[in-house]
Amino acid sequence: MKNDNKNGEKLKLQLAQTESYTKLIAGNRAWVDQTLEKDPEFFKTLAKGQSPEVLWIGCADSRVPANEVTGTLPGEVFVHRNIANVCNHTDMNMLSVLDYAVNVLKVKHVIVTGHYGCGGVAAALTNKQFGLIDNWLRHIKDVYRLHSHELDRITNQEQKVNRLVELNVIEQAYNLCKTTIIQNAWKERDDLYVHGWIVDISTGLVKDLGVSANDSHKLGYVYEVAPAAV
Ligand SMILES: [Zn+2]
Numbered sequence: 001m002k003n004d005n006k007n008g009e010k011l012k013l014q015l016a017q018t019e020s021y022t023k024l025i026a027g028n029r030a031w032v033d034q035t036l037e038k039d040p041e042f043f044k045t046l047a048k049g050q051s052p053e054v055l056w057i058g059c060a061d062s063r064v065p066a067n068e069v070t071g072t073l074p075g076e077v078f079v080h081r082n083i084a085n086v087c088n089h090t091d092m093n094m095l096s097v098l099d100y101a102v103n104v105l106k107v108k109h110v111i112v113t114g115h116y117g118c119g120g121v122a123a124a125l126t127n128k129q130f131g132l133i134d135n136w137l138r139h140i141k142d143v144y145r146l147h148s149h150e151l152d153r154i155t156n157q158e159q160k161v162n163r164l165v166e167l168n169v170i171e172q173a174y175n176l177c178k179t180t181i182i183q184n185a186w187k188e189r190d191d192l193y194v195h196g197w198i199v200d201i202s203t204g205l206v207k208d209l210g211v212s213a214n215d216s217h218k219l220g221y222v223y224e225v226a227p228a229a230v
Pocket of ligand 1 (some may be wrong): 059060061083084085115117118119120121
């Protein structure tokens with residue numbers, strides 16, 4: 001135990017010398033002070049609970065934080081992020097977030113947000129091995145295969161990556177619409193929308209891809225599900 005304490009002190013000292021770490025603690029203090037200056041009751045109100053109307057499913061890239069990009073405050077956006085904003089129907093993490101957001105929080109907007117210059121999408125367009133992540137990027141390679149006819153005609157690599165970023169968002173939004181979570185919610189209420197967005201990191205601006213959906217009628221094929229048997 002004594003040794004543990006000694007190690008704990010040593011670790012604290014090491015961390016205190018790590019600028020990227022101490023910056024976070026100082027940044028938190030500054031943020032709390034600024035927030036309280038504007039609204040002394042802010043955290044007391046925040047602690048009472050959340051009722052966000054938006055679920056943001058975005059890329060884990062450090063340059064696309066949901067609140068900053070949308071100018072929203074804590075409590076306004078429920079967030080799920082992963083590499084290249086993939087919405088895969090066997091991902092229990094994403095499905096759990098989606099189910100909670102749609103059925104408990106009753107969000108009105110589910111927004112899949114990609115970003116130009118996405119490293120995950122760019123990696124998926126190569127034949128290189130990156131490790132475990134290759135299995136995740138397979139989902140994006142599948143999007144490429146679906147749209148190879150269009151993508152193969154783009155000779156500029158940057159433009160090709162950015163078009164795949166857009167197509168990936170569209171397919172992932174479509175994947176969300178195929179889930180029983182979204183489709184059952186649509187049977188119960190008409191105020192739930194699924195959207196596809198892109199953030200242009202070079203301008204900070206968001207682009208709505210115009211694929212918003214509010215019902216399952218256009219899903220077609222075998223994807224539209226009948227009401228669950230009671
Ligand atoms: Zn990304």
